Amino acid sequence: MAERHYPHPLIDRYASSEMAAIFSPRMQALVWRDLWIALAEEERALGVEIPNDAIVAMHAAREQIDLDRIAVIERDLRHDVMAHVHHFGEVAPEARKYIHLGATSAFVGDNHGLIQHQQGLDIVRDRLLGTIEDLAAFASAQAGEPTLGYTHLQPAQPTTIGKRACLWLQDLLFDLEQIEAVRAELRFRGARGTTGTEATFLELFDGDGEKVDRLNERLAARFGFAGTYDVIGQTYPRKVDHRALAALAGIGASTARFGHDIRILQAFGEIEEPFGKHQIGSSAMPYKRNPMRSERICALARHLCTLELDASWTASVQWFERTLDDSANRRISLPEGYLSADALLILARNVSAGLVVHPAVVARRLGRALPFMVTEEILIAGVRRGGDRQDLHERVRGHALAARERLDEGAEDNDFFARIASDGAFGLGMEELHALADPHRLVGRSAHQVERFLTTRIDPLFEAADAPRPAEEVRV
Structure with a gap:
């Protein structure tokens, strides 16, 4: 039932x-x-x-x-x-x-498998383009908006929200290149016989090898392939499956990185994934806005990344001209690879198109850490005013540790600048200190890098390609 x-x-x-x-x-x-x-x-x-x-x-x-x-x-x-x-x-x-005259089971099974690769890769490519397009629009809109950078998940030199989005975009661009390469290299198995020698078809055509070649050329063309693989056993090379699943697993890695970053940023309160009007975050805690789409991205990506291992094992145990222990595995790993990549990109595009930035939270979190980001500039300014670099360094260290301890005890504001301004050894006032800590100055060339990346790498994709298919609805 x-x-x-x-x-x-x-x-x-x-x-x-x-x-x-x-x-x-x-x-x-x-x-x-x-x-x-x-x-x-x-x-x-x-x-x-x-x-x-x-x-x-x-x-x-x-x-x-x-x-x-x-x-x-x-x-x-x-x-x-x-x-x-x-x-x-x-x-x-x-x-x-x-029916099936001269053929072996691999004639239908393997040629169909290659057609599935062909069709699946085409859908994945379109989904990638759609996700890239929406994420690029977000990166462009946030190109110059300063935000706290992180290394080791600890506060580091500021970047911009758009620059960070370009890190996610670049990963997807690598994936697009891999998908297109695998798709371009697909060939047909054709009608090659039980061990790939074409002996059966040579018999069928009374020893005329040219007719065997013409048969395979015509079959490949009918199903949209540029030709057949040069040599095969009974099956097409299982390295083809591995290459495809490796490219799909790359999408898993890229979307997982994106999903993890969004989950952390949502925990910080800086950026949120879209949240439906009637969406429920928790059955027990009604106030919650859990990043469930990004969490699902990470979950599905983990499964997709493991499927590459299936394909590598299958390619490694092809015992001479073929063995059947690949069949049951491929019935699971290949469909699940494409279905997982499809689901991930539907989710990633949905999240990318609906990201919500909370500028006040971004500014507050940046503001708390920003004074510590300009200690080198403070030292240089103090030396220019006649101070001793080593003495000033020790003073900065003491003031910074005291300010950090105060923050750790629950203070809302960072009084590091106030401590420096009250220390006559530096000769710096609050106005000068805040000028040193202008976040738009500290993000370096971030906005320029975003503009250059979008203009040179992303925009040409949409000049050369058909328009991406409309976004697929996230069903649950």
Whole structure:
């Protein structure tokens, strides 16, 4: 019964129906039939005696798919591909004897896997572009807004909110480059026989190797590939799966970094992810505004990053021309890799488009730490007024430690400048000290770096690419 089946969260809650459809049982049946139809048509065009009535029958029966019937046949035969072959023959009896002619199971299984990579990578690429576009708009709007920098999660030299956003953006740009590279290098398996020698098809074409090559060229072109892999065993190289999952895992790493940073910034009160009007943060604490979307990003990213390991193990145990211990693993790791990346980018785009900055909190937190950021400038100014650098250094150290101790005891304001101004050894007043600590001066070239990065690296993406697809709704 349906209510006893495990509802996969990636499909039921997180990923898009568009991505899920790529890996659905019905889509598998349709693509396998498209492959068998293409094989028969190209074989016939190259001289194999397959009657046109058989081709017509295959086309007519293409969408007559009974998944329950296929399951019954598979339980009897214990072979998924042959279950589909038998069912296709049932609904297209005129074609029964020609379906799968010369092919091995990998003809449909592996070629379909490459088509899934092709379609999945295209969706992921579009999702990346959408996320980059929205995050770039945030970075541009906040390009010059000073904020406290952190190293080791301790206060450090100020940066700007936009500059920090560009760190997240650059990671996604690396991911886009990897996804595009993997997509560009995809090739078709084609019709290569049981161990990749093409012996079966050489027999089918009476020893004419040129026809075998033409068959594979035509099949690859029909399904949108630039050609076939140079050499294979029974399957296409499993390094292809590893390259794809490594690129997807890179998206996991990038979005996790983004999610972790947003969670910390929300804890500081500086930036928040979007929060719905009727959204509930906690069942017990009604006041809470938990960063649940960023938390989900981190959770899903952790799962996606582990799937690269699946693919590396699978690629490493391919025993000569092939072994079947990759099959069950790939049924799980490949769909979950694409579904996870899809879900992550839907969430990341949603968060990026709805980030809320609280300038007063940003300024207050920066203000508490800012006086400590200009101790070197204070020393230089004191020396210029005739002071001894080593004496001034000891005085700065004492005043800084006292001010820090006062803050640790609960003081709201940092009185470090007041202590320096009252120490005649420095000869500096409060106005001069505050001028030294102007945050817009201390952020260096941050705003320029943001503008340059967006102009030279991000804007060209959207001049050359089609417009990203509309943002997908976050369902829960």
